[in-house]
Amino acid sequence: MTWLKKKWAGLLLLWIFVLAAWQTGALLYGPEVIPGPVETVKGGVELFKDGSLPKYIGISFYRVFSGWALGSLIAIPLGVLIGKVDVIRHFAEPLLNFIRFIPPIAFITLFLVWFGIGEQSKIALILYATLFIVMMNTLTGVLSVEEDKVRAARSMGASEWQIILHVIIPATAPYMFTGVRLAMGTSYMAIVGAEMIASNEGVGYLIWNSRLFFRTDWIFVGLISLGLMGFVTDRLFGWFGRKVLWRYGVVGSTPVRR
């Protein structure tokens, strides 16, 4: 059984297994319900040839990336602030623990009002999906900076501002990284909701709109695209963390709590 433990053999078997299960499902339910691998590939090729799939992937990626990057940029300083200032934390914590149960999709109307039907409202929805995860991870990170580090810096003459800059932020980096990486997953999850509104392109649009014409093969193409986009960017980001942030204690493995 040692060959089973070899990674490539496992992966190969996995894919054979997945494809077989998929084909079986397709045969069982009929192609309009579950399109088989072949139909899906055909649908994908069709969308690829007329250029819409690459365009959709590009535009969804742009939205996910913008919302996620902006959300993280806002959430990190906020998280540090909430973590450092007790008064603000007493304000913010119950509010955060209330809002975090409200799904991004519920804000569609509100965001339309605020940000219009253009890119901004979609990016804002992704931003919202990102914000709390990054903020709460950063907050936890700030709260778990060892008191010894802060004391050491202080008795070496660091000002409060220097402590934030040179101790709190670098020490919190792994938490920020985890938060930002988890938020990336959530952003991909939110793209369908974001592109449900006022949108004529994007992978989420493809998934949602194909339902109207019952092009289940396109739905599958969309789903697989989302999964792949998420998988690839997550790996890239993990690799980036490992390479660039390793000295801050960032490890590149999969974050658990998506």
Next chain:
Amino acid sequence: MTWLKKKWAGLLLLWIFVLAAWQTGALLYGPEVIPGPVETVKGGVELFKDGSLPKYIGISFYRVFSGWALGSLIAIPLGVLIGKVDVIRHFAEPLLNFIRFIPPIAFITLFLVWFGIGEQSKIALILYATLFIVMMNTLTGVLSVEEDKVRAARSMGASEWQIILHVIIPATAPYMFTGVRLAMGTSYMAIVGAEMIASNEGVGYLIWNSRLFFRTDWIFVGLISLGLMGFVTDRLFGWFGRKVLWRYGVVGSTPVRR
């Protein structure tokens, strides 16, 4: 400023601040876009009086609870299995890391096919939203059980099965708990998607359907209900963990990564 640090004062200020911000928004955008606190309370009372709000909350809670409980019950043994058996882990990990980026909402059609238009498809959607979080947390927990514990049990004569039952599972309990608790948050987030289709009742239905009639006050009632339901059940569950599972090392505080 010491009185600011008192919790109740902070909370009071917080609520005054939140209500003021809300009212300002309502005045700024007009009630059809942002209903003010008063309109919202009126809308809530209206829905409460005719019994639909309690009914909706009850039915959404039932769906969230069933999907979440079932999902956890399935995910925990699966997580243990994947964590314990290397061969299966090699199969499952890449697949999990692919699927976790696909949002529950994308499976609406598929689940309708498989589970029909009744409760089952809605519960299945919540179940899906729960499954991966609990599974991946359990998996991580199993992988981080100290080797010493397993070795100790083994040299005291425990069989592999006894090790799973008496060492792995109790040692993984805090991870399972965290996963299950985080999944509860995601379940509330998924309820809008679950009640978007083939549904006449529930808080998610209220939020989604009120858009059709432009009853933004009802949308707000729905949002606040979701937030409160999440907040309360999360606190209750945290309390349960602290009381019942403390000896397994479960702490009741808010899990970070929702």
Next chain:
Amino acid sequence: GCGSSPDSTSSKARAAENGESAGTTETASEKAEKVKLNIADISSNPVLRVAANQGIFEKHGIEAKLVTFATPAEGINSLFIKQADIAWGADFPILNAVSKGEYAIIASTGNSTDLSAKQWKLYVRNEIERPEDLAGKNLSFLRGTFISYLWDEYLSEYGLEPENVKFIGQGGFDEAYIALKKGEVDAVWVTGAAMVDKFEALEGAHQLTDMSQTKVRIGSQIIAPESLIADKPDVVANFLDALDESSRFVKENPEKVADILYKEVKQPKEATLKDLSVINWNVEFTDSALDSLSRQKQYMVENGIIQQDFELRDKIKLDPLRTVFPDRVTAAP
């Protein structure tokens, strides 16, 4: 046409007139097991909900379960996944469905009238005073609906090319409302009392016209799987009969219907009452229905929305309708 219906003949009397086939259906429904039907609906349509709520389906031997979708189009899609046995909707999604599978139109709900066309209103930003002003503007359409077809016809009437405007696809009227309010779209077709009220109150926008001023008449049709029509024509006929009874109840008891809709789907009463004043569900199949279907099919084929052309007459099965309302089938496809 609108004048031909509804007549006051009760369905029972009519069934008796029509001889033994309807008669046996009647007795069968009283003795035998009720037939279960899942019916796709949307929350704002009163006819099916009233039929279920008032026991009209039950009376006709049908144990109906209403499955609520956001749009008729989604309801029609649920036929494909065998979650509904009967669905209804506008020509556009209906044609899309019959082009793809073993489904057929069993009746029209008789909406292709001037009165019903009047309910589709075009709201535009104030700077647009004449249809010609739409050139170069942003026009809203709801995805998966006939509105793109409506725009096509409307624009060509005024000599505007589709290339000269920009179409913005949207997911719902609330979205269109906000977009119009903010000036991000310049023109929106809208229907439904609740929505029309909102648009009417919108500053900076006004109603330019309504659909009755155009050549477009949309029909609304009822669709069922061909297997159901072939295997249980009597059930289908009973269903149509029940629908007719319900549509008459709806017209006669607006207050009661508004209560039912508020109670069951939370549609505000005022909105229901306004809608009811113009509602026009007539179970029939007329030339105008056939006409609107053929024209829209042509549009859909030309625009690649329907990928495989088909013979429309093969997809219209009116035998069950003829058994209950022979005089209401005035078109012969």
Next chain:
Amino acid sequence: MSLASVKPVASKKHTITIEGLNKSYHDHPGSGSGNGDIHYIIKDVDLVIKGGEFFVLLGPSGCGKSTLLNMIAGFISKTSGNLRVGGSDIDKPGRDRAVVFQQADSSLFPWLTVRQNVEFGLKMKKVPKRDRRVVSEQYIDLVGLTGHGDKLPRELSGGMKQRVQLARVLANDPEILLMDEPFGALDAMTRRTMQKELVRIWRQTDKTIVFVTHDIQEAILLGGRIGIMSPGPSSKISHIYDIPLTYPREVSAAEFYEYHSRIQAHFDE
């Protein structure tokens, strides 16, 4: 302390016999340095540990003490050579060889009370509850934890936790105790107390002890014989000292100082 100060020689069956034992790892082919070379941790170790003796393995950090102990425990497999306990080859952990780990926190079961921890092995053997209780009481008393049976490990100090580990393995009545720097994480005062306790318990029960440490003073305080491991890689037992001092031993005794100097010199050279 009323027992005789020299242990009687125990029966043959507990003897641990090690002949030409090797343990090697392949260097990671991916890592910068090696390219699949074989790397010997332990090479050609010969050693006989007699039943009932208190044997100390002394050596610098990283020399392979834990590796050798883990092979005796059956946790890791040998690369080549012979390793027998009481005549039978060792290839997996067994109830005859109990292990006391350095980190009580990672080896005790924190969700079980002291008593439940001590009864763990018996429960795995499906001994009835009442009988388990009798045994656990006995060993909780033996290690000096009387009255603490219902506490959880987290409520105990570091020294008390190591007592729980001891009671837990003794309750299974193993023939051999394998201890890997069990007092390494304790503060100086607690460590001194625990060393005394261990000697007392060893003399009261009839066990073979293999005790790993890198503290010369601890080695001389405890060991009947001290095996010195040479620094790795390819380390072996370079010398064995007999320590015929009577128990309990005192750091301040002149002979003690003499042994200390000799062994210290061994390392300094």
Next chain:
Amino acid sequence: MSLASVKPVASKKHTITIEGLNKSYHDHPGSGSGNGDIHYIIKDVDLVIKGGEFFVLLGPSGCGKSTLLNMIAGFISKTSGNLRVGGSDIDKPGRDRAVVFQQADSSLFPWLTVRQNVEFGLKMKKVPKRDRRVVSEQYIDLVGLTGHGDKLPRELSGGMKQRVQLARVLANDPEILLMDEPFGALDAMTRRTMQKELVRIWRQTDKTIVFVTHDIQEAILLGGRIGIMSPGPSSKISHIYDIPLTYPREVSAAEFYEYHSRIQAHFDE
């Protein structure tokens, strides 16, 4: 080791003066036991630590050693009494009082190299890069880490990390070193080496050291004077021993043993 074995008396200005110092906490009103009662950790401590001396605070675990040291460091506030360094009251941390923590892992900055850690205080003072470099080289050499400047803390052993802590605080040229069981987490051999190094560094630089430990042997090896803290609550300095032995000291010396017995007896009674 070529320096004179007795330190010259240092100037007055570094003196730490403690008079009637108290530290108390309110018991948690919510918790089962107390209901808002005041709980004294330290009560009426009087102590003068002269500039340049090596003062050891010795006491059992939990008696309040860290509490006292943290008050001198300015990390926690006193409840009442006087606490002055060189004449000025202490109310917050200052560059004149450097702290070496027990856990190097929690106090070093793991994202900075050894050199960057050592230069931290200078960087905060905005000393130019080139000047920082000169100072850090000097202290890295002093603590015996020459050549390790570009490593990260995680690449070092426990003993080396404590050397980094020492170099880091010395680079700021403080007048006082406050050390809270700095060698408590090290293994016995490394600890011995570090003790020797600390004495060497103390004699080479001109610092006052307040060193907390609960190890009698360590106290006698290091301290010019040893202040014994009574067990808490309401603990105080119950006795001060003068240890006029010359440095470097040897555990095996007869006088050493004598002091050990005396202090041990103090605790045993």
